[in-house]
Amino acid sequence: MEIVTELNDLRKSRTALPGTLGLVPTMGYLHDGHVSLVKQAKEENDHVGVSIFVNPTQFGPNEDLSRYPRDLDRDLKLLAAAGADVVWTPTPEIVYPPSFQTYINVENVSQPLEGKHRPGHFRGVATVVAKLFNAFTPDRVYFGQKDAQQVVVIKQMARDLNFPLEIIVCPTVREADGLAMSSRNTYLNADERKAATVLYRALTAAKASFERGERDAETLRAIMSTTIAKESLAREEYVSAADPNTLAELNLIYDRVLLSMAVRIGKTRLIDNFLLP
Amino acid sequence: MEIVTELNDLRKSRTALPGTLGLVPTMGYLHDGHVSLVKQAKEENDHVGVSIFVNPTQFGPNEDLSRYPRDLDRDLKLLAAAGADVVWTPTPEIVYPPSFQTYINVENVSQPLEGKHRPGHFRGVATVVAKLFNAFTPDRVYFGQKDAQQVVVIKQMARDLNFPLEIIVCPTVREADGLAMSSRNTYLNADERKAATVLYRALTAAKASFERGERDAETLRAIMSTTIAKESLAREEYVSAADPNTLAELNLIYDRVLLSMAVRIGKTRLIDNFLLP
Numbered sequence: 171m172e173i174v175t176e177l178n179d180l181r182k183s184r185t186a187l188p189g190t191l192g193l194v195p196t197m198g199y200l201h202d203g204h205v206s207l208v209k210q211a212k213e214e215n216d217h218v219g220v221s222i223f224v225n226p227t228q229f230g231p232n233e234d235l236s237r238y239p240r241d242l243d244r245d246l247k248l249l250a251a252a253g254a255d256v257v258w259t260p261t262p263e264i265v266y267p268p269s270f271q272t273y274i275n276v277e278n279v280s281q282p283l284e285g286k287h288r289p290g291h292f293r294g295v296a297t298v299v300a301k302l303f304n305a306f307t308p309d310r311v312y313f314g315q316k317d318a319q320q321v322v323v324i325k326q327m328a329r330d331l332n333f334p335l336e337i338i339v340c341p342t343v344r345e346a347d348g349l350a351m352s353s354r355n356t357y358l359n360a361d362e363r364k365a366a367t368v369l370y371r372a373l374t375a376a377k378a379s380f381e382r383g384e385r386d387a388e389t390l391r392a393i394m395s396t397t398i399a400k401e402s403l404a405r406e407e408y409v410s411a412a413d414p415n416t417l418a419e420l421n422l423i424y425d426r427v428l429l430s431m432a433v434r435i436g437k438t439r440l441i442d443n444f445l446l447p
Numbered sequence: 448m449e450i451v452t453e454l455n456d457l458r459k460s461r462t463a464l465p466g467t468l469g470l471v472p473t474m475g476y477l478h479d480g481h482v483s484l485v486k487q488a489k490e491e492n493d494h495v496g497v498s499i500f501v502n503p504t505q506f507g508p509n510e511d512l513s514r515y516p517r518d519l520d521r522d523l524k525l526l527a528a529a530g531a532d533v534v535w536t537p538t539p540e541i542v543y544p545p546s547f548q549t550y551i552n553v554e555n556v557s558q559p560l561e562g563k564h565r566p567g568h569f570r571g572v573a574t575v576v577a578k579l580f581n582a583f584t585p586d587r588v589y590f591g592q593k594d595a596q597q598v599v600v601i602k603q604m605a606r607d608l609n610f611p612l613e614i615i616v617c618p619t620v621r622e623a624d625g626l627a628m629s630s631r632n633t634y635l636n637a638d639e640r641k642a643a644t645v646l647y648r649a650l651t652a653a654k655a656s657f658e659r660g661e662r663d664a665e666t667l668r669a670i671m672s673t674t675i676a677k678e679s680l681a682r683e684e685y686v687s688a689a690d691p692n693t694l695a696e697l698n699l700i701y702d703r704v705l706l707s708m709a710v711r712i713g714k715t716r717l718i719d720n721f722l723l724p
Binding site for chain 1: 454458546547548549550551552553554555556573574577578581582584603604606607608609610611
């Protein structure tokens with residue numbers, strides 16, 4: 171497995187890899203969710219590239235950029251074991267040199283949900299992901315369903331800008347008690363860790379109602395909110411039952427629905443979602 | 448020479464062209480300036496792709512989108528003779544389908560000069576050019592120095608977003624009397640056509656002063672303004688003596704200078720520039 175820092179070295183490594191390339195963009199501090207993406211990429215492509223970069227432009231001024239967890243040695247061992255061929259670990263100065271001034275806005279689908287609570291977040295995501303697309307020139311790029319809106323934004327950008335690649339979305343990987351794997355779970359203390367299952371419990375309760383035939387989106391949102399309210403360490407930021415393509419809130423569910431939420435557990439902000447049916 | 452409309456057909460044509468590809472993006476109604484770009488692209492690459500697309504997103508609401516000149520049959524004959532291998536002539540609906548919502552902003556260098564007088568212009572340019580980059584996946588892309596700020600914006604975007612290609616800038620091609628070739632010259636009546644040489648005359652006067660040792664940028668701007676003011680059919684929109692990289696107006700010229708201007712000749716808006724020395 172090659173590990174490169176400079177863009178030019180990545181281009182050389184890329185040129186030396188014949189056949190198809192699968193790319194897995196990450197911010198490091200890898201968990202089983204990331205590993206599942208690398209393994210699927212390895213199955214579906216001749217080679218796999220991974221980026222590890224905590225992208226400053228997708229963090230707001232009051233967010234957790236400075237304390238975002240990092241463990242590069244452990245990450246590289248996991249990636250080597252999962253079959254990655256090349257890992258790019260650029261510095262912020264390489265990705266954003268002093269003269270940097272180009273940003274990509276995906277206008278409509280970036281507005282609600284995470285976009286509303288994290289202004290500028292998806293501008294940073296779209297911009298860095300476009301840079302990764304052009305740096306790796308992959309055939310397929312792998313993202314987790316855990317970040318549901320990110321997937322919608324990136325699919326829209328790839329289509330709108332004619333990127334010659336396929337976006338592959340892989341299922342959320344969960345702990346035994348249902349908590350979606352996330353690098354940010356490391357922020358949780360023992361009590362918070364127990365309370366954090368509330369996202370999965372709220373989604374599961376709304377799903378059960380949907381499966382019993384409930385098609386009123388407001389009722390599903392109320393079920394999620396009620397579940398979150400009962401958990402004393404949790405504070406709801408939003409709950410949503412939205413169209414999976416436009417992310418507009420639904421009234422009546424005719425077809426599919428994206429149930430999603432952001433919840434504060436203490437100071438830690440967690441997100442999760444179910445795509446139904 | 449292949450002529451394709453759908454993006455998928457372009458991708459097939461592109462895949463069938465081995466070796467390097469040079470791309471020449473155009474809005475059609477081709478003149479000798481465009482032809483010179485195609486010929487240089489042909490010399491420097493195994494194959495040449497050309498796009499013909501009058502890009503609506505780079506026109507303001509009061510600009511000349513609806514009357515922009517078109518002559519596809521003539522364009523295709525000129526391109527075949529110049530050695531183009533594939534020509535993409537997409538419809539507006541192909542480039543901008545109803546769900547389209549992604550735009551690229553190159554922030555600083557898009558602000559002054561043309562950007563100030565044509566708000567949103569370079570957002571449209573950057574966005575469509577990124578789409579062309581991804582549609583053709585060229586090795587080299589050819590632009591004319593005539594659109595000096597466009598060149599700066601596109602170079603900045605290509606660098607900032609890691610596009611794996613080289614931007615090649617070719618000299619402005621001029622009529623015998625110095626008028627820079629432009630599809631918009633066709634708007635000029637006989638009297639206006641004579642007056643239109645004022646851009647070249649103003650640039651030439653400022654250049655002569657520079658070559659005599661003048662390094663005060665304001666003096667050069669004044670020389671250009673005075674020349675334009677003497678031409679009764681001409682109305683200055685702006686004159687500039689700017690840093691060629693940042694496009695910031697200069698006071699004292701230490702190194703190179705981009706002299707540029709936009710001038711109305713009757714209802715027709717023309718631009719031109721000299722890069723000195």
